Structure formats: C-alpha cells, structure tokens
C-alpha cells in the first residue's frame with residue numbers, strides 16, 4: 001500500500017495554544033493542515049471561522065485544507081481563499097448549484113473539493129467528478145471530532161475509485177472521521193489518498209510520533 005498524504009485536523013488541538021499546534025504540524029511529517037469550519041446550521045456544532053483561519057494562514061507553512069461544513073459557502077469562499085486556503089471543500093448536501101460552487105473556487109486559484117456525508121452515495125458525484133481536485137468522503141456524520149469510523153465508508157471508497165478509473169478522473173480521495181492507526185492501512189487499501197486525523201493525532205501522548213506512525217501506516 002502507498003504512503004498516505006496526512007492532514008491532521010486542528011479541531012482536536014488545544015485552542016488556547018493554536019500557534020504551538022501549527023508549529024508542530026509544520027515541523028512534523030504531516031502533509032497538510034485540515035481546518036474544520038462549522039456554522040451550527042449545516043452541522044449541529046460551531047467550531048471556528050474566518051478570523052481563526054486567517055491567523056493560522058499567516059504562520060502555517062504547509063498547505064491549508066479548509067473543510068467548510070456550512071450552508072451557502074459561496075458567500076465566504078473568497079474570504080477563505082484570501083485567508084490562505086490551498087484547498088476549499090464544500091459539502092454536496094449544502095450546494096444546490098454544485099458546478100457553480102466548484103467553478104467559483106477554481107476561479108479564485110484554489111483547489112476545489114466536494115465532501116459527501118456518510119449516507120450520500122458516491123454516484124451522485126459522477127456529473128462533477130472530472131472537475132474536482134479532491135473528493136472528501138466523510139466516515140462520520142460531520143460536526144464533531146472523536147466519533148467512531150463508519151465501516152461502510154470502505155465500500156464507498158472502492159466504488160469511488162472505480163468511477164474515477166472509468167472516467168480517468170484525477171481527484172484525490174480524502175477520508176475524514178474516526179481515522180487512526182487501527183484503520184489507516186485498511187482505508188488506504190480501499191483506495192484513499194489523503195487521511196484526516198484529529199483526535200488520533202492531537203489526543204495522543206506524542207502527536208509528532210503518531211503522525212510519523214500514521215504516515216508509515218504502523219510499519220515503522
């Protein structure tokens with residue numbers, strides 16, 4: 001199995017010391033920093049918004065992977081791009097005019113991703129798959145860190161890989177929610193490219209070491 005791109009999620013970091021968390025990511029083997037923006041409407045929780053993303057963007061050296069769990073993302077993507085997002089991911093379920101959302105993100109010079117909730121079939125992405133830089137397959141219902149990985153996700157990753165092969169689509173497959181050392185290899189085997197990890201990284205005793213282990217899928 002290939003080595004994953006790893007995107008630790010800031011949601012599980014100590015919010016009083018975000019600077020420390022950002023430095024840790026920059027000095028670690030992690031590839032991107034994943035930022036979870038929640039609006040209390042699309043998901044039943046509020047995390048952080050523009051101002052935090054902006055401040056983190058000023059110090060972060062690695063690519064910033066912004067996951068928007070918000071309604072009407074078209075109102076805010078310009079600001080997130082300016083704040084330093086390298087990838088902006090919007091939710092399929094929050095976008096009745098998805099082509100327009102994707103084009104808007106690309107016009108800002110940012111990579112475009114679409115996320116699907118655990119119950120949303122991957123086939124729904126067929127009409128846009130060739131336009132995407134990233135597909136984010138949620139492996140928990142979005143809104144909170146520390147939830148249990150939904151096993152069904154593995155089938156969805158395989159299906160998506162097949163669809164992408166048939167269409168020669170180049171998007172990266174990112175998996176988010178309940179990812180840790182216990183399932184990382186299985187998820188990669190199913191066909192993922194990028195793993196998001198929140199509590200399994202920042203909740204561990206030695207986040208730096210955990211990142212290293214996740215990158216090597218436990219084969220250190």
Ligand code: DX5
Pocket residue numbers: 009011012034036067140141142143144145146147176177178179196197198199200
């Ligand atoms: C969930 C977020 C995730 C979350 C993952 O709504 O999109 O990115 O931070 O947290 P863990 O890895 O703890 O499940």
Ligand code: ZN
Pocket residue numbers: 009034035036067176196
């Ligand atoms: Zn996320």
